[in-house]
Amino acid sequence: MxxxxxxxxxxxxxxxxxxxxxxxxxxxxxxxxxxxxxxxxxxxxxxxxxxxxxxxxxxxGLEIHPALSEERLAESHPEAIIVLGGGRNLDAPEYGGDTVSARELERLRYAAKLARQTGLPVIPSGGTPIYFGEPEAKIAARILHPAG
Known part of the structure; x- marks a missing residue:
């Protein structure tokens, strides 16, 4: 199909x-x-x-976990921060092409905050483009690391 x-x-x-x-x-x-x-x-x-x-x-019913505290973060010994995709805005002229949705931008901002606190790497995820264009993960990585 x-x-x-x-x-x-x-x-x-x-x-x-x-x-x-x-x-x-x-x-x-x-x-x-x-x-x-x-x-x-x-x-x-x-x-x-x-x-x-x-x-x-x-x-x-979906929001059963509280926000991640510094104590819980220290106890869990994470190795990376994974950011789930949250959608794309196609052909946003102000950004010169596709960009992430507002919901995903919130997730990226929180992941960047956690990365600054912990020094952990941020791994964006998300998707195969619906019809064409870059996957969400590549767009998110470009937002997190604009020079890279």
Missing amino acids: DVITHRAIEYLLLPPGGLILLGFLGLLYWRFGYGRRVFVFALLLLWVTSLPITADLLAQ
């Missing part, structure tokens, strides 16, 4: 694509009673999932 087909299926099935498909299904069966209910249900679910409070409630 090629990348474009894979991404199209991904965007159709993952939120909000699945809810939009459900809404279209409701429109398709509008003249039957259940079609209207499916459409209204899809719209209501789309609205609820777009609320910031819903995002916060869903993220709480």
